[in-house]
C-alpha cells in the first residue's frame with residue numbers, strides 16, 4: 001500500500017530519482033532478463049510530461065542498458081553509480097585495477113563477472129544457496145587497489161572507484177535543482193547511501209521491498225512504484 005504522506009510532500013515540485021533493478025523492474029534471475037515492470041515506461045513518460053517535476057533514473061548499470069529496457073525518449077539516466085553522467089566528459093577507465101581485482105577473486109561455484117568497463121560486478125545468484133553467505137563474505141574481503149571500494153548488493157558485489165556513488169550523485173542533482181524536493185526510490189543495500197544523502201537534504205527516501213533501511217517510507221514492490229509515479233504525474237505529490 002502506498003503511504004498517504006507520499007501523495008502530499010509539500011508545495012515544491014519533486015525531483016524524483018529512481019533506481020532501476022528491483023525498483024522500476026522486478027529482480028530477475030539474470031540482469032539481461034530484468035524487464036521493466038508493466039506500465040513503468042508509461043508512468044515515467046507521464047511524469048516527464050508533468051511540467052514542474054524533474055525525473056532521473058540513477059543506476060549501477062551502464063545507462064545505455066537502462067535506455068534499452070525502458071525506451072523512454074528524453075529520459076535522463078545516470079549510470080554506474082554516478083560515474084556515467086550524460087553531458088559530462090567520460091571518466092577514464094582504470095583497467096589495470098579491474099584486472100587486479102579479477103586476479104584476486106575467489107573461485108566460487110556459479111559465480112560470474114559483469115565487467116562494465118569502469119566498474120566490475122561479481123554475481124553469485126547462480127551459486128548454490130548454502131554457499132552464498134560464504135561467497136558474499138569472500139567477495140567483501142578481496143584486497144582492493146588503492147582508491148577502490150566494494151559495495152554489496154542483491155547477490156552481487158560491486159567494485160568501483162571511490163568518490164562516486166548514489167549519495168554523491170543525489171547531492172549533485174540537488175544542487176542542480178535547488179527549488180525541487182528530492183525523493184529517492186530504491187530497493188538495495190547500494191541504495192542506502194542514496195537514502196542517507198536525500199534525508200540529509202531534507203528530502204524523502206522510499207525503500208522498495210523488505211529489509212532494514214534508513215528510508216522512512218516503504219513500497220511493497222515495483223508495481224507500487226509504478227502506481228506512485230503515475231499518481232505523482234497526475235499532480236498528487
Ligand SMILES: O=P(O)(O)OC[C@H]1O[C@H](O[C@H]2O[C@H](CO)[C@@H](O)[C@H](O)[C@H]2O)[C@H](O)[C@@H](O)[C@@H]1O
Pocket residue numbers: 019020021022026027028029030031032033034058059060061062114121123125153154155156158188190
Ligand atoms: O542500481 P540498480 O539499477 O539497482 O542496479 C544494480 C545492479 O543491478 C543488476 O544486478 C541486480 O539485478 C539483476 C536483475 O534483476 C539480478 O539478477 C542481480 O542478482 C542483481 O544484483 C546489474 O546486473 C548490476 O550491474 C547493477 O549494478
